[in-house]
Amino acid sequence: MKWRRINYVLHRDIGYLCIGLTLIYAISGVVLNHISHQFNPSYNIKKSETYIKPFPAGTEPDMTLVDDILSQLNETGAFKNVAMLSPGNIRIFVEGNTLDVQLATGKTLQEKVTRRPLLFEVNYLHLNKAKGVWTYLADIYCVLLGLLAITGFLMIRGKVKTRGIILTLLGFIIPIIFLTYSL
Numbered sequence: 530m531k532w533r534r535i536n537y538v539l540h541r542d543i544g545y546l547c548i549g550l551t552l553i554y555a556i557s558g559v560v561l562n563h564i565s566h567q568f569n570p571s572y573n574i575k576k577s578e579t580y581i582k583p584f585p586a587g588t589e590p591d592m593t594l595v596d597d598i599l600s601q602l603n604e605t606g607a608f609k610n611v612a613m614l615s616p617g618n619i620r621i622f623v624e625g626n627t628l629d630v631q632l633a634t635g636k637t638l639q640e641k642v643t644r645r646p647l648l649f650e651v652n653y654l655h656l657n658k659a660k661g662v663w664t665y666l667a668d669i670y671c672v673l674l675g676l677l678a679i680t681g682f683l684m685i686r687g688k689v690k691t692r693g694i695i696l697t698l699l700g701f702i703i704p705i706i707f708l709t710y711s712l
Contacts, residue, residue, distance in 0.1 A: 540684060570652055572642050580636055583633055586633060595608065
């Protein structure tokens with residue numbers, strides 16, 4: 530088998546193998562580029578304000594009080610912890626929700642957090658939060674992308690056209706220019 534045929538087969542098969550991972554990283558890369566204090570690409574965060582019945586001054590944050598507050602709010606998430614923020618203000622942590630309660634007024638601020646379907650999972654992989662085996666799979670993917678670039682470049686028959694040289698060089702020059710002026 531000629532080297533061009535081997536190169537073509539390698540490029541084709543590596544390309545097929547990389548399609549799924551490339552789409553995962555592409556989707557995740559776009560949403561991760563737009564992280565801001567207003568947009569979390571992995572979680573949907575909903576803030577709301579409600580009122581419950583007020584509690585007398587000096588009320589201690591014991592489990593009876595916490596259960597009463599959670600009951601009034603119809604909160605069914607698993608209880609995690611409670612903290613006194615200041616006299617008369619407590620924070621209750623439950624699965625997927627954080628509640629700040631002003632005991633004297635009953636004013637309650639809630640911050641409910643839910644995973645964004647599909648985006649949570651692709652970001653989890655892209656950011657390598659899985660660690661372990663996923664790290665090695667991601668490393669293999671990076672090597673395959675490198676091979677895909679090289680085999681793609683080698684597929685060109687004859688002399689490389691000026692346009693190809695310019696575009697290839699731009700792929701190196703653009704990040705260098707950006708880093709030069711942003712660091």
